[in-house]
Amino acid sequence: MARLQQSPLIPDLADIWVELRSIVVSGEALKDIGTTLGRIVLGFTLAFAIALVVGLASARNRFARFFFEPALLLGLTVPGLVWALLCVIWFGLGIKTSVVAIALGIAPALAVSIAHGVGAVDPQLIETAHVYRLPLWTRLRYLWLPAILPFLTSGARLAFSLAWKVVVLVEVFGLSTGVGYRLNSAFISQNVAAVLAWTVAFAVVVAVIEFGLFQVIETRLRRWKREAQV
Amino acid sequence: MSGNIRFHRVTKRFHRPGESAPRPVLENFSLDVAPGELVALVGASGIGKTTLLHLAAGLEHADGGRVELGPKTPRIGMLFQQPRLFDWLTAARNIEIASEAAGVDARIGRQLLAEVGLDDYASAYPASLSGGQRQRVALARAFGVEPNVVLLDEPFSALDELTARKLRILLLRLWQQHKPSGLLVTHNTLEAALLADRIVVLAGTPARIEATIEVDRARQRDAEDPLVFQRHRSIVETLERAAA
Numbered sequence: 001m002a003r004l005q006q007s008p009l010i011p012d013l014a015d016i017w018v019e020l021r022s023i024v025v026s027g028e029a030l031k032d033i034g035t036t037l038g039r040i041v042l043g044f045t046l047a048f049a050i051a052l053v054v055g056l057a058s059a060r061n062r063f064a065r066f067f068f069e070p071a072l073l074l075g076l077t078v079p080g081l082v083w084a085l086l087c088v089i090w091f092g093l094g095i096k097t098s099v100v101a102i103a104l105g106i107a108p109a110l111a112v113s114i115a116h117g118v119g120a121v122d123p124q125l126i127e128t129a130h131v132y133r134l135p136l137w138t139r140l141r142y143l144w145l146p147a148i149l150p151f152l153t154s155g156a157r158l159a160f161s162l163a164w165k166v167v168v169l170v171e172v173f174g175l176s177t178g179v180g181y182r183l184n185s186a187f188i189s190q191n192v193a194a195v196l197a198w199t200v201a202f203a204v205v206v207a208v209i210e211f212g213l214f215q216v217i218e219t220r221l222r223r224w225k226r227e228a229q230v
Numbered sequence: 231m232s233g234n235i236r237f238h239r240v241t242k243r244f245h246r247p248g249e250s251a252p253r254p255v256l257e258n259f260s261l262d263v264a265p266g267e268l269v270a271l272v273g274a275s276g277i278g279k280t281t282l283l284h285l286a287a288g289l290e291h292a293d294g295g296r297v298e299l300g301p302k303t304p305r306i307g308m309l310f311q312q313p314r315l316f317d318w319l320t321a322a323r324n325i326e327i328a329s330e331a332a333g334v335d336a337r338i339g340r341q342l343l344a345e346v347g348l349d350d351y352a353s354a355y356p357a358s359l360s361g362g363q364r365q366r367v368a369l370a371r372a373f374g375v376e377p378n379v380v381l382l383d384e385p386f387s388a389l390d391e392l393t394a395r396k397l398r399i400l401l402l403r404l405w406q407q408h409k410p411s412g413l414l415v416t417h418n419t420l421e422a423a424l425l426a427d428r429i430v431v432l433a434g435t436p437a438r439i440e441a442t443i444e445v446d447r448a449r450q451r452d453a454e455d456p457l458v459f460q461r462h463r464s465i466v467e468t469l470e471r472a473a474a
Contacts, residue, residue, distance in 0.1 A: 125314060125316065127289055127314075128308070130287075130288065130289060131287050131288070131289065131306055131308045132327075132371075134327060134328070134331045135331060138330070142318075142319060142327055224317065224318045224357075
């Protein structure tokens with residue numbers, strides 16, 4: 001259909017392929033996707049640290065739950081665009097902007113996942129750990145972590161997709177590197193093929209992360225279920 | 231080393247739905263369990279048997295009085311109605327983490343698995359074991375901490391009678407080897423007569439000791455033993471009297 005239209009607004013697959021090859025061969029894809037991913041990792045790490053404290057406290061303490069609940073609800077409903085705009089205004093141009101914007105954008109979703117995971121831990125196992133006086137580290141490793149990991153991996157998936165949307169917005173508004181910046185450049189020059197090429201390149205990376213990281217981790221964590229069924 | 235358990239004038243109250251003031255389940259309740267002794271607590275449902283067990287385990291705190299376990303920092307093994315194993319850990323690891331926490335050589339876990347007849351299942355996950363096998367692992371875990379005190383909360387009530395019989399014999403054997411002190415909560419009066427040295431029949435609200443029945447017979451015991459059966463009859467008659 002694109003070939004029939006002969007319009008630059010609807011590029012055909014060959015045009016997209018040419019753009020894609022160009023950004024890969026020139027090394028731009030590796031550099032800018034790497035930059036964007038680096039920002040996501042930093043933002044994710046900060047968000048995880050915040051979410052762990054908030055999620056654990058909310059699940060284990062009634063007052064903490066009342067205290068954090070309004071903030072979490074607000075955080076879940078605020079669009080990533082708002083965080084991106086606010087952080088550009090607050091922090092200007094720099095790494096801090098993207099990291100804080102991502103953290104603010106995804107921490108609520110991660111905290112809710114962690115709180116649900118902690119809430120789902122079997123109270124009978126908590127009692128058992130208490131009777132056998134399992135040390136804190138043993139409880140974390142053998143009780144809390146295995147119980148909350150399914151919630152954590154699904155939360156991480158959701159957080160990763162949110163982080164990608166937030167970081168692209170920050171890069172569009174206030175940064176001169178990264179996939180968002182490249183998308184914005186392509187948009188300004190009305191190069192639809194380039195927009196789609198960058199989108200495809202990042203989608204490939206996301207797929208690699210999904211199948212090469214999240215699913216591998218999940219398979220390893222669920223090994224006991226598989227072996228139990230044999 | 232055998233421990234001991236002492237409830238001294240213990241009071242415990244619970245809030246029940248629809249009631250403004252908490253109701254005492256136990257009031258000034260006292261009971262001593264001597265080193266190496268196994269005391270069975272029998273009585274109607276909700277009378278406070280499990281509360282006593284939870285107080286001894288530190289899962290509940292008394293509103294008054296004292297609950298003392300000896301020695302100073304006793305190692306506690308506990309067997310619940312359900313095995314309560316960590317599903318994501320192998321049978322051996324389930325025992326080892328408890329042994330390690332108690333400061334006991336984790337190799338004892340393997341020995342105990344062999345003693346409970348699960349030597350070949352060390353690397354099996356709980357979900358792949360039968361109910362009886364899982365409870366054997368839980369039994370091995372309870373004794374894997376080299377306990378001073380063992381608390382048994384209706385440990386065999388969820389099993390079929392044949393499996394429960396085998397596990398009672400296994401428990402008696404392990405009790406003879408390790409000689410801890412313990413409390414057994416059960417609704418099975420024959421089980422109480424077979425396993426315990428002393429049976430405490432509880433009645434009323436708050437719970438009081440209605441009767442104490444001694445089983446002056448050395449372990450191993452046999453369910454066919456006339457004395458065990460006679461004690462079983464005594465428990466049933468006391469319970470019927472208390473209910474009337």
